Amino acid sequence: MACSLVTIACQAEDSMLCKLSQPHFNASERASRYPSSLDSSTPLGEYVTMTTSSSKPDLFDPSSLAALKVSDTIGEIVRYQAEHRMDEAWCYLLRGLDPGEPVQFGMLYQEAERVAALLQELGVRPGDRVLIMLPTGRPILQALFGTWLAGAVAVPTYPPLLLPKGLLHTLAAARATRTYTPAKWAIDRLLRQPLAQRWRQGKKAGQPLMAILEGLQRLSRYVDQQVHICQTSRPAVVIAEQDFAPVCHTAARFLPEAPAFVAASDLLRGTAKFRTPSLDGNATALIQFTSGSTGVQKGVVLSHRAILANIQAFGEMVQPRPDDKVVSWLPLYHDMGLIGITLGSFALGLETYLMSPTDFTRDPLRWIWALHQFGATISVSNNSAIGRLARMCQISPRRFEQHPTYGQGSRLDLSRIRILMNGAEPVTVQAMEAFQREFGQFGLRREALSPVYGLAEMTLAVSFPDLAAPYRVCRQRGEEWVSVGRPLTNFEIRIIDTEGNKLPAGHLGEVTVTGPSLMDGYFGDPKATAQVILDRDGHRWLHTGDEGMIDSAGELYITGRLKETVIKGGRNYAPALLEEVIETVEGVKPGRSVVFGVTDVRAGTQRVVAVVEFAEPHCPEPRRETLMREIRARVDDVYRPAGGTVLDQVLLVVPGTLSKTTSGKRMRLDARERFLRGEFG
Template sequence: MHGVRTLMQDLSQHATNHPSKAAVVFAPESGTDRSITYGELDRSARAAARGLSRQCSPGARVLLLHPTGLEFVQSLLACMYAGVVPVPVPLPGGYPHQRERLAGIVADAGATLALTDAAHEEEIRDWVTGSESAPVRALRVALIEPLTAGGGTDAPAPARTTLDDLAFLQYTSGSTGDPKGVMVTHANVSHHTQSFAQSLDLGPGSVFCSWLPAYHDFGLIGMLLVPLGVGATTYLMTSSHFLKRPAAWLHLVDRSGATVIGAPNFGYDHCLRQARDRQLEGLDLSRVRTALNGAEPIDPSALDGFTERFSAYGFGAACHAPAYGLAEATLTVSYPVADSGHTTVAVRSSALGDGRFETSQGLPDADDTTRLVGCGTPREGEVILVDPTGERLTEGRVGEIWVRGPVVAAGYWGRPDATQETFGAIAADGSGPWLRTGDLGALHEGSLVVTGRLKELLIIHGRNVFPYDLERLMQTVHPGAEGRPGAVFTPSERPGTVVAVQEFRATLRPTDPVTQAEALTELDSVVHEMAALLADVSGAQVTDVVLVRPGRVQRTTSGKIQRGRTREALESGALEPLHSLRVARRSPDPRHDHAGATA
């Protein structure tokens, strides 16, 4: 493994030693694959950097407005070679909240230039000229294609860049009005690449395959920068292609001979539920060695279900590689051991709510049992668990996860107060600074087990209740909810109570007058049963259960539930419910007299 060097130095070496080796291959929805070699990538990035240097001063922030593809990779590396700071972001999209968030990023980053490609130039220029945001209207738009043209052997050397310089700004998927740009340095990227490669035994012979958005930290760092850093080949496809046809990703994994794949719970579950047997004919997943999963917390049923379904196609349970991380730590904090599979531990739910990590002596599906997944151990850095006073906790206790080490980013762009609050924590013993992750976890037999988000804990009669436990229960009530996301949270106006929003596909449609009454009876029954189950398990007063159409629960680009945004959408009237407990209570279902406990 190389020493601590910038990604550009690594790429230059790969281009010299293996100029004809494929660096990135993009698989479109239709047509043939497009690829770029290390030699071509180095030349085109140098040529584009020369053009960028004429338009931007060193350190300027440049918006990258591309879908996943070769143009995104060229723009990203051109910025790094030119010494300017790339800001990967999604395309504007058609929804107001998407454009509001993007405008917030432009203003926060102080970006002055937007790089895009010819296929999306019209969309970007229309967004810029039609925006109500002054910083957006002030953006200059440039295309990557003319910049990369003419990249001959005389292309200039990369700008002088130190390890402490910013490699890029990674914007977190928080609220639309307050985006925060994580300042990831070249040193962060290099240390992270080394830890990633050493933990999972990766090298030039590895082949990655990803559908994750290139502007998301998992897709950008784990599935693009890591393989480029170690000289591997990575195959990419768009997330929209994956969402429409998950079997296409599985076949790309097969066709590419991929050894490393990655997805959150949602991705593996989407394959499990939406890939049809007839679409999987001839599939061979036997060459996969590592199947990364970085959701918090990781759902063991998603891992088990994927293994059970795809073992017939050569996928082995030992390939599962659960990990833990966050953008503020570049990407990964704790790593699994290569080829070791995952460890599931059953703990007492009641003890977990009280901050104790006690393994269950009963069966994994016992009423007072929660199954959690171990996320490995840290490689470069240190992890501690602390209570609210900053006191370190020993094994067997649940606390907030604090991190320090060379993968911890430099802070939030232009936000000294938020940087101090998040990156400047001091423990009760005086050690620090530590990164406050906002995540809760425990240590079990040397492995970090993530139990939930501190900000999303439900406090019910002084007891901690984890929302994802309740969300999993809602999926068991009716086939229309099975495998579909839900969000459980405390409503703004009634602290201490619980509201649930659940995506649902009804088996009967209330549009036909003949079936209308029967369909409404079905929906009444579902919301009453969900409310009763939530009340029984959590001990909380359930003020509403809202059924919505698939796709209405707010999620990040990698599929994580955004409970705060779902609450905002519900309270603003934007969710358009199919049915709700409040409506059902106007004509109570006598079959569910116990639902009165939720009123």
Template sequence: MEKLIDNPTIPSSNYSSMIDLLSHKAIIHPEKVVYTFLSNDNQDETNITYQELHMYAKQIAAYLQHLGLEGQRALLMYPSGIDYIKAFLGCIYANVIPVPVYPPGLSRNMERLKAIMDDAATNIILTTTQLHSKISFHFSDELSNMNLKWIPIDDISHDYQDQWSQPKVDKESLAFLQYTSGSTSSPKGVMVTHGNILHNEAMIKAACQHNEDTVMLGWLPMYHDMGLIGNILQPLYLGAKCVFMSPMDFLQKPFRWLSAISKYKATISGGPNFAYDLCLKKITDEQKMQLDLSSWEVAFNGAEPVRYETIQKFAQTFKDCGFKLNQFFPCYGMAEATLFITGNEKLTKPVSKGFCKESLLENKAIERPINSEDSVKLVGCGMTWLDQKVEIVNIDSLSKCASNEIGEIWVKGDSIAKGYFGREQETNYAFNNT
């Protein structure tokens, strides 16, 4: 760390780990607020500075080191909020492998939790005292024979921060496990390294033209890769700031999202396509009169298909609020590539084309006029950035597809994760093809 301390202008590409990254940002931006969490209908703020975040990470890490947990995996079970971020970075500082999960609220969430615990081979859960009590009460029968080790971080003494010992980690070291949705199979833990994170954050910075003055605003779940890599770690990488609210606050009242963008002059925010549809359905004409969306330079749209009708209607509906179509940033990614794979050029209108319905069913992409009856309207998800490469592959011949042929998306670059935790056969199939 000494070289980083002596040189405050060191580029982010020279960091060897997320520990180096936050430690250095805490030195050059000690009093700068890195995260603001909104609550009570966006009326209340909870803030944390870079220096405070660094100190909390050391405090939690030292306690985890005291428990002898270095190298082990630990589930992070928190509602959206600053405690989640403290715990995640505390694990990183201790070389404990965090496993973000969603707190159980329904029986199916408990089943998913059990599946992840079995797959990650861990019984360690970091949480808060309040959430631990709540879960223990509602799921006492399910938890009775699971031999869990609960660690509420709000019980950890501040004295521990002076006992922290920086672990030996580098770009090849495992940083965290990001579990896939499990919608088509059992959840798989993607092994994301420190190097994967740093490379992916560099790509996002390049694509979105971010800098220290960028203001991010998000509501995405923190256990999800888009919420974690995009909303939490990107501002940290930049030395910038993120304002965020809980997913439930957005879902209950989508106006809160756009209102916060207006209030905090956010330059980047976004989510899946459904979020923009929800705004179109729920935000009234009276509410629109209160919005100024002109600061919003990057309205990213990813994690599910980007709908032509949605982006066109959203741009038209919020035109008088200062929003333009070229603020949309269609993008594509997956957990196996840390997060970001491709994205539109900043402030460039999304590319939309029409394709023959029947030909698509035959794995052929034949263009049609976008408004013709037999066309399917598709939105492009941009291009690759930095040194990452993408090919469209015919999986039968394992060769590059022709320009109008539909195939499988293959990606190569330093953002590609190490594989699936404990699943050698599935790792070979998904990660080691040529």
């Protein structure tokens, strides 16, 4: 399960130092001020019951929640907004920083109704699944809202945007000649050979061939993901760009009955008349596949009622204002971009600007300058992007002070932002502090930075910080975390021990959650559902697999993943924090390092392994050795091990070697398995 890693503001007690966020001090100073380990058995405060934040901005517009209060389904939300905001602009689809023509509430409803009629004409009934493989743009909005109007279940999936069209044409040829499966097997075997490992490390001539083989391997892994999603969800219809047809048809070959294929360009070509289906809030609206960062992707089943309950709960925390403008680059096929931004802004009636995530990846400055150009008051990002932009600003501040293309000569101004959420992946103090330090000069207020916590299994949001106060940081015994706030209204969070007992404030344990937006379960997998949802005290509790604690003020801190924590010599290491330190070394590619543990039977403990991509495609041997020494020294400088070194093994690999999930998260388990197979040399 995805977690957004953040920390606590807690009561200082005995030898612990825990205070409101202060100017960030350097790594060696931090390490010298604290003992070397964290004692999770020492309480930070008294036993507490968590309550929600009480921040209430003066300009709150109550009418923003009107659609949610009278609707039981997403289709009813769409109809309500079309009736009450017919000609109002809802969102703009950015091309670069050109907003183009607005998508109006009324017009989107008419287009969605035509898509719903087309689906009904194809035989789609309420409850049938519609797989949607589309990038950010008008067609994905038409497909999503049309699916919900028809009473069908939307199954959004990651489109192959980063795969060259040549590879997709190769896949089409392989499918036509029935050579896909044997070719996939041969490529996988070849890439495991010692010769390929030497080529990967750049020690032999063969880089061009390796680039081709690894490109084909990425394609086959992507197809495998889509096959899994198709086999699990069993869609009646697949909606995709025409260019993506080879992937769709290849995946469909593995199904007992092939779904109908609808190209994005044909969505509005149907002539049938739409018939409003009979539906209630308990009907399934969405199957949201998890990112797969902790294992196989699972289909999270969410009802209309669960989704609308979550939107209303975080809407009450955001307290929408009449002048609010939302800018986002997050993809629309994952919960934060789909539910938090797209559905959330539509239901709350907020003017929204949507940027393609591929545009952001190619040039993150576009997002920062979009915040400036459109006067954004609300935005959202993840920790990797925030850390990356902070580094870019530190290295080249002139690109942010004035930009000839994006800024049109004016100075960057972020003073209008009142909420900048950081979530979707583990959030770190270092990234938050660096971002505020670098962009504070452009008017970004510390109070605007809002670390949040949520999970796909809870629809999206679970906790939210107090918008009237700066984010809070707990620094304790050499560790530091950011608070992710308190639970949403009608949600409850408990920290439990391994026996399921509720722990007092300040104790580390597993984070469990209950609330009105809890998933119905994993689609077609009752065994996996029973492992994470347990009945207790008359409620269904989600066991998140995240480790955290609650302080005496009721603030939640996520400290890591229970299964990913590496224990070496009696000391716990959080991979996310080690990776963050590694990526401060010059020459390491940001966001492209992975840390995991492997059992050392002889020593009776775990070894800490880091696989790190260097920034440049070609890195000479002397530079590799220097880089490895710098990485080890930087980590040891922060963690101050009692003896030896923290990282037992550092493997440097070329850019593009490590896999990431469809939402951009690190795949530590995948990297560990590949390490054990010897793929990294």
